[in-house]
Amino acid sequence: MGWQSYIKEFGTYLKLERSLSENSLEAYLHDIQKFSDYLEMAGLSILPAEVKADHIKKFLSYLAKLGIAASSQARILSGIKAFYKYLMLEETIERDPSVNVHTPRIDRKIPDVLSLQEIEDLLAVIDLSTxxxxxxxxxxxxLYSSxxxxxxxIELKISNLYLDIGFLRIIGKANKERFVPIGREAARYLISYIENIRSNVPVKPNNEDFVFLNRRGTKISRVMVFMIIKEVALLADIKKNISPHTFRHSFATHLILGGANIKAVQEMLGHENITTTEIYKRLDQDILRQTLLEFHPRS
Structure with a gap:
């Protein structure tokens, strides 16, 4: 079999066994295709079983020379590693050449975080009469509470609300389930919306269980959520680059500043790897340092 047959079978495996979304599936296959195209361009007529670690390392160097960011290189390498893990699982190959290839170092950008006052300012400008x-x-x-x-x-469903005990059932990345707490204030506004507003919206078929709807009675879109938050930030005169993810960053940072266990925060965020959560610990330290510089009399 050639590369295309292996890639096709890998795609079938991802779809049936891993239940990946269409976008994730296409990204994985596209990354393997990039590697295959590189080998062909380099004049290497070799099959997946003949690939060595050095071939993958040279491919990453090639991507770096093209100006591909380290984060994108890491994502592509992740796809290659998943591909070879699959081939090992199928016993198509005897050794995995990607095992000793290390992920390019990524300088994680510290995300924008809202202060408690900025959160209050944002919420205060929303017109609750509409x-x-x-x-x-x-x-x-x-967003902020959970x-x-x-x-x-946008995928949150009424059937996954357990507001009597203060929890939401969330289906996250790769269909992984987790239960996250919701604060009393957030639950109060959510119940008020469902009982007083949503109940009066003529819901379109197949949208009956979605919590947040647009005027037409269909599930609200990602783009609309982004637009709403940009508009609210503008009204509140907040200069930071605000997006829905800003509230997730703020949620995690405020928990850690308040002394929450990082493992508990990891579980609430649904992070597979705790190193992803540790960026908030670093942010916590940066905030404390900035506070010292601003307010300590001898700083």
Missing amino acids: PEGARNRAMIEV GLRVTEL
Whole structure:
């Protein structure tokens, strides 16, 4: 079999066994295809079983010379590693050449975080006298209270609300389930929206279980959530680069500043690897250092 046959079978495996979204599936296959194209361009007529670690390292160097960011190189390498893990699982190869290839070092950008006062300022400018305002307040309260990704917010279902015990059932990346707490204030605005606003929206078929709807009665879109938050930030005169993810960053940072266990924060965020969560510990230290510089009398 040639590369194309292996790539096709890998795609079938990802779809059936890993239940990946269409976008994730395409990204994985596209990355393997890039590697295959590179080998061909380099004049190397070799099959996946003949690839050595050095071939993968040279491919990463080639990407770096093209100006591909380290984060993108890491994502591509992750796809190659998944491909070879699959081939090992299928016993198509006897050794995995990607095992000793290390992920390019990524300088993680510290995300923008809102202060407690900025959160209050944002919420205060939302007009609760309109149906959209009540919905938008509930959405932002949930984003900040539970640290959800924007996709998790728009996919949130009424059947996954356990507000009597203060929890939401979230289906995150790769269909992984987790239960996250929701604060009393956020739950109050959410209940008010569902009972007083959403109940009056004529819901379109197949949208009956989604919590947040647009005027047409269909699930609210990612783009619309981004636009709403940009508009609210503008009204609140907040100069930071605000997005739905900003509330997730703020949620995690405020928890850690308050003394929360980083492992507990990892579980609430749904991070597979704790190193992803540790960026908030670093941010915590940066905030404390800045506070010292601003307010200590001998700084």
